[in-house]
Amino acid sequence: MSRRLRVVFVGCETGENAGFLARTMKNFGFDELWFVKPVVDVKLLGAKTAMHAADVLDKAMIIDDLKGALEDADVVVGTTSTRPTSEKNFTRNYVTPREFAEAWSRTSGLTALLFGREGSGLSNKELDACDLVVSIPTSKLYPAMNISHSAAVILYELAIHTGAVKPSRQAASHHEKEIFVNIVVELLERTHEVEHRKTLVRRALLNLLGRSYVSKREMATLTGALRRIFKYCEARSVNN
Amino acid sequence: MSRRLRVVFVGCETGENAGFLARTMKNFGFDELWFVKPVVDVKLLGAKTAMHAADVLDKAMIIDDLKGALEDADVVVGTTSTRPTSEKNFTRNYVTPREFAEAWSRTSGLTALLFGREGSGLSNKELDACDLVVSIPTSKLYPAMNISHSAAVILYELAIHTGAVKPSRQAASHHEKEIFVNIVVELLERTHEVEHRKTLVRRALLNLLGRSYVSKREMATLTGALRRIFKYCEARSVNN
Structure with missing residues (x-):
């Protein structure tokens, strides 16, 4: 029925x-x-x-x-x-x-x-x-x-x-957010950032992404950009 | 702020x-x-x-x-x-x-x-x-x-x-619902109901009260009525 x-x-x-x-x-x-x-x-x-x-x-x-x-x-x-x-x-x-x-x-x-x-x-x-x-x-x-x-x-x-109507925006998964945050932390390691501040930055970023209900698509765009920055830094660090 | x-x-x-x-x-x-x-x-x-x-x-x-x-x-x-x-x-x-x-x-x-x-x-x-x-x-x-x-x-x-606006209806507590259900079960015991059916009735009543979002006031009214029924039965069982 x-x-x-x-x-x-x-x-x-x-x-x-x-x-x-x-x-x-x-x-x-x-x-x-x-x-x-x-x-x-x-x-x-x-x-x-x-x-x-x-x-x-x-x-x-x-x-x-x-x-x-x-x-x-x-x-x-x-x-x-x-x-x-x-x-x-x-x-x-x-x-x-x-x-x-x-x-x-x-x-x-x-x-x-x-x-x-x-x-x-x-x-x-x-x-x-x-x-x-x-x-x-x-x-x-x-x-x-x-x-x-x-x-x-x-x-x-x-x-x-x-569920008769539903939002179509797909939220990024926790894993997708983690990938982004991990690259940031890895970049910070290159700058010899102290452990304490890396932990703070990781938490602040995860809070920010959580509160913003970041979508899969936004997360992919930002992670892609960050990867390019990361590669650029890698190339420079090899040359220097 | x-x-x-x-x-x-x-x-x-x-x-x-x-x-x-x-x-x-x-x-x-x-x-x-x-x-x-x-x-x-x-x-x-x-x-x-x-x-x-x-x-x-x-x-x-x-x-x-x-x-x-x-x-x-x-x-x-x-x-x-x-x-x-x-x-x-x-x-x-x-x-x-x-x-x-x-x-x-x-x-x-x-x-x-x-x-x-x-x-x-x-x-x-x-x-x-x-x-x-x-x-x-x-x-x-x-x-x-x-x-x-x-x-x-x-x-x-x-x-x-x-919380700028809130419903004023006060839901009955789990304890208040339990009191009601316990009296029903006690009444069923007098009728020598089998254990299995008592368990079923207890569960059915709790489900019903839960789904109905019964209020404190409604629960008190129903429990009061049930207590009177219970006392009536008690009095009769003494006389018989």
């Missing part, structure tokens, strides 16, 4: 958000969108902000009743920015997007992810019917995110946890 | 994005926003989408020259959705938002985070002048995110890595 995500937007009030939601879904590789009782003509008014995700918006389902959007779902997940001040409020006892993504990446079946109205979000009754409630940790000064922005954050977590 | 973030939006073309950017910044606890050569009146046209982040938008700096926004920055970070097909393209050799957040959380000083025009993003020349380029892993079918949505994802990563 495969893993499937349905994004359900309850009571959409502005076409722009409908379009932005479709776009951010396509950005992260999701395409099943349902609208429950939208207040505006989401397909007409959302087209502009959907940009190249017009296909996601076009094929979106529009229905009158939330139940209809959830009846075949295995897991129903709500979203809220209203986090309880007391943990006694079990309805809004939430997990973070990362916790949700971790759990989701280990399961299969159809998950419906619910977003609520722009003005008031999902109702307590709607949240109560969910298996799980997700809330993005935000500033107490302004916790309420725009719906399509909160979708971006949650879908981003889902996509990277399941 | 403290850590500070300046968000710099180059060539903003629509007021809505200016407002959404201010809002998403405030959502994640950031408030220093600069506009470089905006094409529209960002403060006037952004007010609607900024919502309760009007203060961030109001005090935003507007200048004509990118240099002016960067001259006091220690680190300049670019953003792009155009990821190179070849890693030979060093200008667009990027890190992910999470890698950026990890690096950022370990440093101090002023970091300028650049976002580019809605239509064309940052130019190669602008990216080339950055110390670091960040790109969000997105679907190859539609890699380009709206600028305020990509800001939401990147600022979310920065905020959670530095």
